[in-house]
Amino acid sequence: MSKIGVGIIGASPLRPGWAVAAHLPALASLPDYELRAVATSSEASAKAAGDAYGVPAYSDPSLLIARPDVDLVVVTVRIAHHHALISQAVAAGKMVMSEWPLGVDIAQSTDIAARVTKTDLWTLIGLQARMAPSIRYARDLVEQGYVGKVLGTAIVGSGIAWTTVSDSAHTYMFDAQSNASLLSVPVMHAIDAMQFVVGDLTDVRATSAVRNPVIRLADTEQDIQSTTPDHLAIAATLESGAVASIFYRGGTSRGENFRWEINGSDGDLVLTSPVGNLQVLAPNLFGGHGEDAAVAPLNIPSEYDLSTGSLEGPGANVARLYAAFARDLRDGTPGATAPDFAHALRLHRTLDGIAHAAAGGVAQTLGQGR
Template identity: 50%
Template sequence: MTTCPPNAIGVGIVEGSIGGWAALGHVPALRALPGYGLRAVSTSRRESAEAAAKEFGAAAAYDNHVDLIADPGVDLVVVAVRLAHHKEIISAALAAGKMVLSEWPLGVGLAEAEELAARAEQAAVRTAVGLQARFAPQVSYARDLVAQGYVGRVLGTTLVGSGIAWGPTTDRGHAYLYDDANGATTLTVPTVHALEAVHQVLGEFADLQARLVRGRTEVTLAEDGGTLPVTAADQVLITGTLDSGAAASVLYRGGVSRGDNLRWEINGTDGDLVLTSGLGNLQVAPLTLEGGRGDDEKVAELTVPEKYFGGAAAAVTGPAHNVAQLYAQFARDLAEGTRVAPDFAYALTRHRVVDAVENASATGVRQHFRATATGEEN
């Protein structure tokens, strides 16, 4: 078993089970970055916590989040539990004066996110939220290419993706995703992760219209063939205008497609950029970036320069890579006094976009707004 290196940021992961997202995304990232040390993990059972601590090299194991938060070696609490438990655990960590990195979404609905963002501001501790799509090397390179004029003036962008979950079948462990009241839906999870990349490359929405469609009214349980009612929309359609004046269209559908599961085009007066993947969850997808301009008749794959792979984070491959880039930026922010990594205040602006989409769908009225990093709108 390893211990937290001296002067490193001591991390405690709430719901750090073997085989879970924390094991897939967070642990490989933390192992690769010299500024962090995994101090503790907690699960709901002592046996699984001790097994995870041994597997991951954590110094301590707990069967509840309260003891993990109280551990003096934990500086940063990583909240990787189901969304329904975010408020309780994040609030406890903030009350203890601990830094928090929460998975996205921050809360169940806008009101809960507003409360957590306010508590973080009152606690005056640094926070981060798992909106890591912006750190994908292909996304970062596309952002710079657009800024450098590769496509000329951006005319429009179209993104179509598949959410993987929210398909025709599920297991009981993931059935909660099909209940809109739980807050983890096709809109709030894969769509917002994809929108995070769109916003980073092309800017914010100035206005939008939306339709949330419940294409499937029931889901089949893999264990026994039983069915459950579906209350969450599995088809998300957003159209609008970006601040630049460019047109934007986003369609996310539940499940997977036999065609393209992720295709994002950026079309301009002088060229085009295309990002694709066989995996629809952009924040963890292995992306291919293609481009063409001028006299090019087709797009061709573009080689992403090494600098976009993030130093020590470059050693991390697969779904954990963008997470490692998020952790690396958070450490730089702490050292340099900057606020580049998305924090709770920024997460609130993303929740406001979700709220605008829901209002547009419910009322049929175009939503005009400008979300900023301070959470203000006009």
């Protein structure tokens, strides 16, 4: 297979974001990919990007999408722009990688997935937590009976953002209409990993609250009002009948910022991380079963790392996601390992159910085929 030509929308070196921190290092570490172009939001940032990355750079993303040497369009901008950019790329016959969430709401996400269904285009959604070697190994341990019958599972995490101090570049995260929320981002990344390991949620109850209504913008010394909940608690059952709970708060904790337990009839697995955004950093894995009195660190076999393993930090899981996508392409098995837009739509339905449960205080049943 020849190299996959990549064009990244949202890779400004003047205001480095997730594309610069994770996507560019990930792609550079993989032999299957080659960066061919970038697009940013202004002429100044486009010029800086072209100088920094040595590829053509545009302030108009349509020019990047139109390039014949761009096979895969990567969308790493605010969610509000996803629908228009993805729709344009699909219409141009390009494969698309989009950061999660796919759309602002279930309607946009459904429309995007429907557009792709009418084509034979391959897609990739940025749900890379499931690519972490520790999470992939935990999935196999559960399937192999390491913990016996799964009885329950619980996650407690910190969302980093959605706290009392931010900056003007992130004001949209405190507007509930933008849907760049504690629930839609860190919680759903964690739930995607949870469902990957122990199965899907079914009946869901949830409650949320805006506990920090006033946000200080450090760069402008102004205050804004937040309408986005910064605390969320979910209680659910899995398809297996096991009980699940997820609690997330904004900001960080002086205690643990991420802890996930999987408790079974004959053992326990524990995953921990200093970062509550599970997609950013692969968690540590501990386990104990049978006669073990406590959990201990587990050695993860090398085959669970789908990339070269040469990259560390935020780009590592993203590299594993891209590596899985390239492998699926070689094998002709879309969505087999790397999650696609059809998977994203199913997760959006879960997101929608949780949001309705939290808003209305009424339990939601998440059926098959969501």
